[in-house]
Every structure is written in structure tokens, then in C-alpha cells.
Amino acid sequence: MRRRDRIAVLSLVIACYSLMFYTIHKTGHSISGVLPQRNYDLMLNMSLDGHDDDISLKVALPLDTDRQRIREELIGSPEFAFHILGERLNRWGIWEKRNAKGHHVLVYRCTVRTEARKYKLPAKFDVLAKYPQTVEPYLLASEHIQSDSPEIRQLFERLVPPPDRGDTLAITRTAFSYTSETIKAVELKGTTDALTCFRLGEASCGGKARLFVALCRTGGLPARLVQGLILKGGTWRSSHIWAEVWMAGHWAPFCPLNGYFAEVPSSYLILCYGDEPLITHTRDINLQYYFHGKKTLAPPPEAMRTLRQQPGGMLNLWATFERVGIPLNLLKIILMIPFGALVVVVARDIVGIQTFGTFMPALMAVAFRDTGLAWGLALLGAILLFGTAARFGLQRFRLLHTPRLAIILTTTVAFMMTITTIGVATGQVLATRVSLFPLAILTLTVERFAIICEEEGLPKALKIATATGIVAVAAYLPMQWETLQVIVVTFPETLLLVIAVFFIVGRWTGMRLTEYIRFREFIAGK
Amino acid sequence: MLEFFSKIMNLRNDVLGINGRNIELIYELNPRRNFPRVDDKLVTKELLAKIEAPTPATLAIFHGHADLEKLEDHVAGLHGFALKPAQGSGGRGIMIVKRDAQGKLIRPGEPGQPAVGMEDLRNHIAEILSGVYSLEKPTDRAFIEELLEPEDMLGGVSIGGLPDIRIAVHNGRPIMAMTRIPTRQSRGRANLHQGALGLGIDMETGQTTYAVLGNRNVTVHPDTNRPLSTLQIPQWDTILNISLQAAGCAGLGYVGVDIAVDKQRGPLVLELNARPGLNIQLANRRGLRQSLRDRET
Numbered sequence: 001m002r003r004r005d006r007i008a009v010l011s012l013v014i015a016c017y018s019l020m021f022y023t024i025h026k027t028g029h030s031i032s033g034v035l036p037q038r039n040y041d042l043m044l045n046m047s048l049d050g051h052d053d054d055i056s057l058k059v060a061l062p063l064d065t066d067r068q069r070i071r072e073e074l075i076g077s078p079e080f081a082f083h084i085l086g087e088r089l090n091r092w093g094i095w096e097k098r099n100a101k102g103h104h105v106l107v108y109r110c111t112v113r114t115e116a117r118k119y120k121l122p123a124k125f126d127v128l129a130k131y132p133q134t135v136e137p138y139l140l141a142s143e144h145i146q147s148d149s150p151e152i153r154q155l156f157e158r159l160v161p162p163p164d165r166g167d168t169l170a171i172t173r174t175a176f177s178y179t180s181e182t183i184k185a186v187e188l189k190g191t192t193d194a195l196t197c198f199r200l201g202e203a204s205c206g207g208k209a210r211l212f213v214a215l216c217r218t219g220g221l222p223a224r225l226v227q228g229l230i231l232k233g234g235t236w237r238s239s240h241i242w243a244e245v246w247m248a249g250h251w252a253p254f255c256p257l258n259g260y261f262a263e264v265p266s267s268y269l270i271l272c273y274g275d276e277p278l279i280t281h282t283r284d285i286n287l288q289y290y291f292h293g294k295k296t297l298a299p300p301p302e303a304m305r306t307l308r309q310q311p312g313g314m315l316n317l318w319a320t321f322e323r324v325g326i327p328l329n330l331l332k333i334i335l336m337i338p339f340g341a342l343v344v345v346v347a348r349d350i351v352g353i354q355t356f357g358t359f360m361p362a363l364m365a366v367a368f369r370d371t372g373l374a375w376g377l378a379l380l381g382a383i384l385l386f387g388t389a390a391r392f393g394l395q396r397f398r399l400l401h402t403p404r405l406a407i408i409l410t411t412t413v414a415f416m417m418t419i420t421t422i423g424v425a426t427g428q429v430l431a432t433r434v435s436l437f438p439l440a441i442l443t444l445t446v447e448r449f450a451i452i453c454e455e456e457g458l459p460k461a462l463k464i465a466t467a468t469g470i471v472a473v474a475a476y477l478p479m480q481w482e483t484l485q486v487i488v489v490t491f492p493e494t495l496l497l498v499i500a501v502f503f504i505v506g507r508w509t510g511m512r513l514t515e516y517i518r519f520r521e522f523i524a525g526k
Numbered sequence: 527m528l529e530f531f532s533k534i535m536n537l538r539n540d541v542l543g544i545n546g547r548n549i550e551l552i553y554e555l556n557p558r559r560n561f562p563r564v565d566d567k568l569v570t571k572e573l574l575a576k577i578e579a580p581t582p583a584t585l586a587i588f589h590g591h592a593d594l595e596k597l598e599d600h601v602a603g604l605h606g607f608a609l610k611p612a613q614g615s616g617g618r619g620i621m622i623v624k625r626d627a628q629g630k631l632i633r634p635g636e637p638g639q640p641a642v643g644m645e646d647l648r649n650h651i652a653e654i655l656s657g658v659y660s661l662e663k664p665t666d667r668a669f670i671e672e673l674l675e676p677e678d679m680l681g682g683v684s685i686g687g688l689p690d691i692r693i694a695v696h697n698g699r700p701i702m703a704m705t706r707i708p709t710r711q712s713r714g715r716a717n718l719h720q721g722a723l724g725l726g727i728d729m730e731t732g733q734t735t736y737a738v739l740g741n742r743n744v745t746v747h748p749d750t751n752r753p754l755s756t757l758q759i760p761q762w763d764t765i766l767n768i769s770l771q772a773a774g775c776a777g778l779g780y781v782g783v784d785i786a787v788d789k790q791r792g793p794l795v796l797e798l799n800a801r802p803g804l805n806i807q808l809a810n811r812r813g814l815r816q817s818l819r820d821r822e823t
Contacts, residue, residue: 349545398649401656455618455720509550511543516534519541521743521808523533 005507012500019493037113038266039296040231044108046289048281050100057095057281058085060227060272061108068114068269076107089273100285111296114231118263119252125168127220135246138222144193144275145210145225147217155198156218168221172245172254172262175215179208179256206241208256210275213243222246226253227278228270233295239271239278297332297486333366335488338498340365340475347471349505352512355468356445363438364472365479373476377469379419380442384465386415387446388453409443540813542804547814555697555779556800564776564798568612568669573775579768580794582608582786588651588668597651598644601631606673609647611654613666615799617715619659621650622687624673635686635714675789679760683707683723685749687714690786691727691765691793694802694814695773697780700766701817703727704809705734705759710749716784718805723748725757726810732762738808765793772798 001009042062048055061084064070075082077095085092095106131139141148159178164170184202192200192207194214203211209225216223223245230240242255242264253264271278281287340362347353347361355361368376390411394404416439445468452461478484488494516523542551564570574581585607586600587593601607606624614620623642624634631642653659654668675681680689687708694702704724708714711721718724718738725734734757737744746753759765769783772795782802785793807813 352544400652401658507549509543509546511538511541512545515541515543516537518741519537519808521738521741521811522537522541522813523530 001504001507005503009500009503012496012503016493016496016500019496020491023491023493037297039111039113040269041294041296042110042112042229042231042269043292044289045292046106046279046287047103048100048106048285048287049103050097050285052099052101053282054098055080055096055100055282055285057093057106057279057287059093059095059108060276060278061091061093062110062112062228063089063091063270063272065270067117067264068112070110070112072109072111074107074109076109077104079104080106090276112231112269114266114269116264116266117253119247119250121169121252121262122248123169125248127166127168127171131222131246135222138224138246139217139220141214141217142275144191145214145217146193146195147214149195151195151198152211152214152218156215159215160219165219168245168247171219171221172216172247175212175219176254176256176261178215179212180259180261183208183211183256185257205255205257209241209243212254212256216243216245224251224273225275226270227272227274228268229291231267231269231293233293235290235292237290240268242268244273297482297489332485332489333369335492335495336479336485337362337366338495339478339484339488342498342501343475343478344471345502345505347474349508350512352514353467353471354464355471356448356464357441357468360438360441360445361468361471362475363441364468365475367438368472368476369480373473376476377473380469380472382419383412383415383442384446384449387412387443388450391446391450405443405447408446409440412439412443412446537813540816541807542814544804547801547804551696551780552801556781557777560777561800564778564781564800565615566612566667567610567797568667570776570795570798574772574795577771577775579771579775580791582674582788582794582796583672584669585672586670588655591652591655594648594651597647600670601644601647604670604673608671608673609650609654609668610671611659611666611668613660613663614654615660617717617720619650619654620715621647622673622714623647635708637710637713674786674791674794677760677787677789679757680705680707680787681789683747683754683757685710685714687712688716688786690716690784690796691759692799692802692806693766693769693783693785694806695769695781695783696818696821698770698774699821700729700769701821702806702810702812702814703729704806705757709739709747718803724805724809725754726806726812727759732759732765733757734759736809736811738805741805741808743808743811760787761793768793768795776800 044059046057046059048057061073062068062070075093079100080095080097082096083094085094093108097104146152155178159174160171164174179197182201183197185208186202186204188202188204188207192203192210194207194210197203197207197211200207213223213225223243226242226244228240228242240257242253242257242260244251244253246252252262253268254261255264255268258265279287279289341359343365344355344359344362348355348358364376364380371379387408390408391404394407399407449461449465452464511519562569563573568584568587571581571584585604586596588597604625606622609621609623611619621642622633622635623631626632626639631647632639633642651668654666657664657666660666674688676684676688683689684707689705689707691703691705693700704726706716706718707723707725708716709721709723713720716722718740721740723744724738726736726738727733728735734754737754739748744754765785765787768785772783772785773781776798778798778800780802782799784796784799786796787793804814
């Protein structure tokens with residue numbers, strides 16, 4: 001590299017880091033203050049059949065606490081009256097309809113952000129004789145938490161030796177290890193109460209949590225049941241139950257099933273405190289429901305706030321994009337394209353792989369984002385096959401170059417539409433996602449493929465097609481890498497580093513890797 | 527093992543790869559504005575004519591579809607001709623046509639020597655005009671050139687086609703050369719990546735040295751399986767002089783000059799290349815970096 005190349009690369013790197021430093025300094029004084037956070041788009045989908053009766057549903061809705069933020073709640077159920085019923089700590093969504101007939105689908109959606117919490121328990125905290133009035137009710141036995149039953153009292157006395165009976169920490173430890181380890185974890189349907197759990201010696205989350213709460217209450221500790229969901233990407237039906245114990249003015253979480261002692265992971269979402277069913281509804285309506293979660297990334301609200309207050313607000317891409325209504329996802333696609341190009345550059349100039357079209361693989365990778373890798377590759381192959389067949393079919397007509405290309409383009413479009421239609425008909429998710437396929441470029445690829453087929457033979461053409469596919473996959477991986485996406489969306493100035501790498505590769509005069517094979521005679525002979 | 531690594535290191539030091547060629551030679555020595563002089567064969571021929579460098583005669587030029595009307599008149603009296611795109615590279619789009627004993631036009635280079643009708647010629651010209659063979663430009667010109675007859679020495683080893691001589695000229699000095707012999711696989715074309723045989727040439731004596739087919743060194747002719755004996759390139763000194771003359775008018779510091787030796791007319795410049803290929807190194811079993819270094823000292 002010459003001096004001016006070095007200076008260019010160095011300036012790019014310095015510019016990148018200065019901008020990063022400036023952003024951090026201006027926004028949150030820390031990187032974590034500007035990094036986007038994991039959010040979930042949560043959906044509860046309920047379907048039911050009415051038989052001309054009045055229908056009512058009562059569903060526990062996610063709670064907005066300092067640990068879990070609920071935003072953008074949406075109700076999709078045009079024919080049902082809906083309202084939210086606040087009841088002490090809980091929030092119930094009530095759906096009602098008179099003389100409901102036929103099939104109905106009720107949808108609740110929201111965006112949630114949850115945090116993991118780990119509590120530092122006081123080393124010494126005695127069981128109190130008198131608790132605050134708000135906490136008192138959590139000492140009493142209830143229908144499924146039989147803390148007053150002799151059997152549970154005996155269990156408590158057997159587990160906790162007399163000297164420990166006044167120590168909050170010792171009681172929770174013992175109750176936790178008993179319900180977490182001694183009670184076997186099994187999948188059980190329906191409600192398992194504390195006594196049944198003890199008698200069976202096995203239970204699922206609910207039985208374990210109820211027995212844990214019962215033992216705490218027997219020991220004189222205020223404790224309560226927590227019902228909620230374990231968030232994940234995908235679709236599920238089951239809810240989760242854990243517990244909380246009141247200690248020194250705080251409710252500390254405990255999950256005997258998954259072994260969380262005084263801590264709660266970020267995936268836990270609280271729907272309801274207490275033992276009420278999460279969903280109650282009018283009988284005989286054939287209620288089917290499922291939860292659906294989708295991981296998303298969103299800017300931290302604090303960063304948004306700081307940046308909105310800034311005049312200009314140029315620093316923050318999200319804020320700018322949000323203002324004009326461009327979704328974060330599109331921003332991600334756009335910003336990741338240079339990384340796809342980076343892979344292409346390395347593949348072509350350092351490795352020496354021949355591909356169709358310069359940035360074809362990077363554009364393919366963009367399309368793969370929507371179709372998924374397997375479908376994307378299958379589609380690419382199918383289009384190539386179909387387009388090439390069309391092109392050879394056209395050969396006998398001896399059309400001029402541009403109209404011929406236009407016909408291939410049109411048949412390719414028709415082929416994609418057919419695939420979409422078949423997709424819709426058979427319920428494949430792929431259906432609407434092929435729109436990003438770079439059709440015009442694919443058409444040129446088909447033409448190049450056909451020409452190489454004709455001039456240098458099918459094996460050569462297939463070799464280049466395969467190489468294009470491999471490079472596309474290689475470009476897809478960094479473009480899909482979430483950590484990188486987060487960094488780039490937060491600090492778009494990292495693109496300056498990418499440019500610096502382009503500079504370095506652009507002045508690299510060394511042999512490409514495949515050229516060692518090309519010139520292998522120099523190694524083999526003499 | 528150690529020997530293997532030292533060979534790899536030698537390869538790195540001596541042989542020029544694509545990146546090295548582009549950055550060190552082409553970007554450094556070949557100003558982009560002069561590329562049009564060599565990217566269009568008709569422009570090159572005009573320049574060469576000005577400095578009186580010998581070239582094959584241009585018999586007809588087709589600027590657009592309107593010129594196709596006179597095609598039959600142009601072709602009528604010819605015993606053979608080469609139909610070329612002005613901006614085609616790597617031998618793409620070149621059609622060699624000859625008259626057989628019955629006076630019918632045929633394509634001698636193709637397997638089975640198929641007959642060529644006016645319709646085929648018209649179509650081919652139309653394709654050339656619409657830029658099928660000129661990748662970077664949307665349109666092109668087509669032209670008909672006199673058919674050259676290979677002289678005996680090189681013609682003797684080539685199968686149906688015209689062998690040529692590629693000379694790499696660096697800053698006014700020829701640094702490496704090879705002769706390219708059409709084979710059955712290259713279908714009469716003298717391009718290495720289409721399967722032509724490359725023979726390295728000793729710059730001092732004009733005698734052929736090693737041979738390359740594809741990326742491999744060979745010692746026998748791929749079509750006849752006969753051992754390749756050393757050939758003396760005819761009129762070697764004239765060829766070197768013409769190559770310098772031609773390179774001088776291109777305005778490029780690193781240029782590949784393609785010269786064919788016609789039986790009657792002697793050495794003629796076919797075309798110039800601003801991005802000469804790298805397999806010339808394999809044909810000579812010598813790296814271009816090495817040659818450039820040797821030249822400096």
C-alpha cells in the first residue's frame with residue numbers, strides 16, 4: 001500500500017471511532033444506553049364458536065411493571081365489546097358479545113420488553129410477628145395452597161429445624177430446595193394443589209410453586225403465586241407458574257421448576273398474581289388459543305428520549321427513520337448490504353471465486369432474509385433452470401437481444417407469481433416473501449448462464465452458479481448476525497470501517513487463493 | 527515440504543496475479559481515457575493505419591441495421607472472410623466464413639463445417655449490433671475483414687483457424703511473448719481460455735519453449751497427440767518491431783499486441799489489448815514480476 005492509501009485507511013478508522021465516541025458521549029454516556037434491546041411482539045390468538053348465546057371471556061393481560069414494559073397493545077376483535085378490568089394488581093381483558101353466532105377469532109397483541117432480575121437477599125432477616133397490612137393476606141391458606149393442613153405443617157417441621165424457624169432465608173432455602181429438587185418434575189395437566197404435590201412427590205410448575213408458597217406461608221412468610229409466560233420465538237400454548245416471597249419490603253421471585261432462586265430470567269412475563277385461571281370463559285364455546293412470540297430489536301426508550309430532545313437529532317438513525325415511518329427492519333436490511341458486499345469483495349478478490357454479476361450474491365442474500373436459506377436457494381435454482389429453459393426455447397426464434405431478455409424477465413415474473421399462487425393455495429409461508437427477489441438481475445444472470453452454457457459448456461456454467469450460491473450464503477450469514485446488526489444500527493459509522501477494508505482489499509496486489517491453483521504448474525514442475 | 531513452501535514463495539514473488547496486474551500495471555500505466563483506442567477494433571485499425579502499421583484489410587463496416595441491405599454485395603466476390611464485432615473481447619462473436627469447392631459459404635472452424643446462409647449472417651450481425659458480444663456497451667459495430675491464410679510454420683500445427691502471436695509490451699519494450707494455436711476444442715479461435723494451445727517464445731531467438739493448455743503445461747498437441755517440437759517463429763524481428771510500433775500508438779504503458787502472420791502479407795496487427803491475460807506466464811514457465819525485475823537491472 002502506498003502512503004496515501006494508508007492515510008485514507010487510517011482517516012476512515014479514526015473517523016469511525018470519533019463518531020462512535022461522540023454518539024456515546026452525546027446519548028447515554030455508555031454503550032448499553034444506546035444499544036437496542038430485545039423485545040417480543042407477543043400475540044394471544046383465541047378462536048371460539050358461538051351458538052347464539054351470550055359469550056364472555058376474561059383473560060389475564062401482561063402487567064406493566066418496572067421489570068416488564070408493555071407497549072403498543074392492540075385488540076383485534078371487531079364484533080366483541082372489549083374493556084380492561086383492573087383488579088388490585090391484575091389486569092383482565094374482558095371480551096363480551098350477545099347472541100354470538102359462528103366462528104370468531106379474538107386477538108390480543110402487544111410489544112413487551114422484560115428484564116432479568118437477580119435479588120440480593122439480606123443476610124439476616126427474621127420472620128416478623130406482624131407484617132404490613134397489604135402483605136398480611138399472603139400469609140393465609142387458600143383453596144389450592146393448603147398451608148394450614150396438618151400434613152404440610154408436619155412437612156415444614158420435618159424440613160426446618162427449630163433454630164431456623166425464625167430465619168426467612170433458611171425457610172425459603174429449605175422450601176426451595178425441597179420443591180425444586182425433592183419433588184420430581186413431571187408434565188401434569190390441570191391444577192395441582194400444594195397438598196397433592198406433596199402427596200404425589202411430583203408435579204409440574206404449578207404444583208411445585210404452590211407447595212413452595214404453602215411451605216413459606218406455614219413458616220410465617222408472606223408468599224404468592226405468579227402466573228405468566230416464558231417468552232420465546234414461535235408458537236406455544238402453555239403458561240408458566242412461579243412464586244414470590246416478601247422480604248424486607250420487596251417481592252423476590254423464585255421458580256422451583258427451573259431453579260431460579262431469588263432471580264427471574266428476562267424471558268419470564270408476568271400475566272397475573274394469585275391463583276385465578278388465566279382464561280375463564282362461557283362454557284361450550286370450543287375455545288382454542290395459542291401464544292405467538294417474535295423476537296424484535298428496538299431502540300431503548302431512554303436513548304430515544306434523549307435524542308428526540310436534541311435539535312436536529314441527526315445522530316440517531318432510528319429516531320430519524322421512526323419519524324418518517326420506515327420500520328427498523330428495513331433500516332437493518334439497508335445497513336447490512338455493505339457487509340454482504342464485503343463478503344463478495346473477499347470472495348472475488350482474495351479468494352478468487354467467479355460469480356454471476358458483481359453484487360448478485362449480496363442481493364441474493366437480501367432476498368434470502370425473507371425466504372429463508374433453503375427456500376431461497378431452491379428458488380434461485382428453480383428460476384435459473386426455468387429461465388435457461390425459456391432462453392433455449394427462444395433460441396430458434398432468433399430474437400434481438402433486448403426483446404429476448406425482456407421475454408425471459410417476463411416469464412421469470414410469471415414463474416414467481418405461479419410460485420406465490422401455489423404457496424398461497426398450499427399455505428406455505430413463503431408465499432408473499434419472494435417480492436424482494438432481484439428479478440431484473442436474475443434475468444441477466446439467466447442470460448449469462450445460458451451464454452456460458454453455450455460457449456464454455458454446462459459444467460462451467462453450473463460451477464459459476466454454485467459459486468454464486470455459496471457466496472450468497474456466505475454473505476447471508478453476517479447480514480443475519482444479530483450482534484452485528486445491533487452494532488451497525490446503533491453505530492452506522494461502522495460502515496466507515498467497512499470502507500477501510502474495501503480500501504485495503506482494493507490495493508492488495510497479492511495472488512488470489514485460486515490463482516495458486518491456476519499457476520500450480522510453477523509449484524509442481526521444474 | 528520446505529521445498530514446496532519455497533516454491534509457493536517463489537510463485538508469490540515471481541508470478542503476477544489478477545490483482546497485481548490490475549493495480550501495478552493497468553491502473554498505473556494504462557490511462558482509462560485511452561482504453562477506447564484498443565477496446566474498439568475499428569478505432570485501433572484507424573490508429574494503426576495512421577502510423578502505417580500493417581493490419582488486415584477491412585472490407586465492410588455495419589454501423590446499423592440499415593447497412594445490412596448491402597451485405598450480399600459485400601460478400602459476393604469473397605473466397606472467405608472474418609465477421610467480427612468491433613468491441614468483442616476474447617474472440618467472442620467472431621465468425622470465420624469460407625467458400626467451399628461448390629462455392630457455398632461454410633464455417634470451417636465449427637464441427638461438421640456447417641453451411642452459412644445470408645439469413646445466418648444477417649442474424650449474427652444483428653446480434654453484434656445489439657451488443658450481445660460487447661458486454662459493457664449497449665450497441666456495437668460489425669465489420670467484415672479479409673480472411674488471412676496462416677503461413678506454414680504455425681499453420682502446420684493449428685487445427686482449422688488462424689494462430690497468432692501475443693506480445694506483452696511494457697513501457698515500450700516487449701517483455702514476454704507466446705503464440706496461440708487454435709485447437710479442435712477452441713473451434714478455430716486463438717484464445718487460451720477457449721481451449722487454444724499457448725506456446726511460450728524465447729524473446730531473443732523467437733523459438734517456442736513450453737506449452738500450456740488450459741492451466742496445465744503439456745508436451746504434446748492435444749488434437750494429434752504428437753510431441754510439440756520447437757518452432758521458429760517466422761520474421762521474429764519484424765514481429766517485435768511491429769509490436770512496439772503498435773503499442774506506441776495505443777497510449778498504454780502495458781499492452782498486449784496480437785499479431786498474425788499471413789502467408790502472403792507477413793505479420794499483421796490484429797488487435798491490441800489493454801488487459802492482457804496472465805497465462806502467458808504458464809506458456810513461458812516464467813513469472814511476469816520476474817521478467818519486469820530482470821528488465822530493471
